[in-house]
Amino acid sequence: MGRKSRILTGSLAVTTAAGGLAAGAYLGLVTAAIPLDLGVGRRMRPLGPLSVDVWAPREVVFDLLAEPYLGRATRAIREKVTVLERGSDMALAAHRTPVRGRLVATTVETVRFTRPDRVDFRLVRGPVPHVVERFLLTEQPFGTRLEYTGELGTDLWAVGEWWGAAVAGRWERAVTDTFHAVRTEAERRTGRH
Incomplete structure (x- = not known):
């Protein structure tokens, strides 16, 4: 093998390895398997506000929100939420959210x-x-208004801001899905629409 062939083969190997590392880092970040918290160039952005009106009493809506964490979760909920530790008014839970195809992001959150x-x-x-x-x-005359607000922070200045926008969109869609599920079940339980 000539010198040019060895250089070309070596360059190809380095490029392939770098591409594999970049792909692995991206997958790790997307699925939260490799969390990145550098504390440098932190940018904050709001989540929400989102709201939904539910034709059910506030206690029913609250119980539905708390049920997966403090009570008995349905099989469908257990596929999305795993309670790691539980107290009387707080839980540590892993949440699984589909990202793309078979990719699933797993986040761990305290819930109070x-x-x-x-x-x-x-x-x-x-x-x-x-x-x-x-x-x-x-409480509202018709039932309950459920409102959502929050904030999301990323590191690394503009790159983090770009990443935060991508994550925030999926995060808010997951909240919207939760709102629809809670509204549907609360209104089904109380027989109101």
Whole structure:
């Protein structure tokens, strides 16, 4: 093998290895298997606000939100949420969210319950270094207004800001899905629509 062939083969091997490392790092970050918290160039962005009106009493809506963490979860919920540790008003839980194809992101969050009007989440491990969220439940003449707000933080200035925008979109879609499921089940339980 000539010198040019060896150089070309060596360059190809280095390029392949670098590509494999980059792909592995990306998959690790997307699925939260490799959390990145550098504390450098932190950028914060809001999550929400989102809200949904539920034609059911606040206690019913609160119980539905707390059930997977403090009570008995359905089989469908257990496929998405695993409670790692539980107390009377707080849980540490792993949440699985489909990302793309067979990719699944697993985040670990503390979930604190203030009956009957508030549920707070704080990210422990995930695809970004910082997330705090809250669900507020307010009584209305028709039933309950469920509101969501939060903030998401990323590192590395503009690169992190770009990543945060991508993650925030999926995060808010997951909350919207939760809202629809809670509204449907609460209204089914109370027979109101």
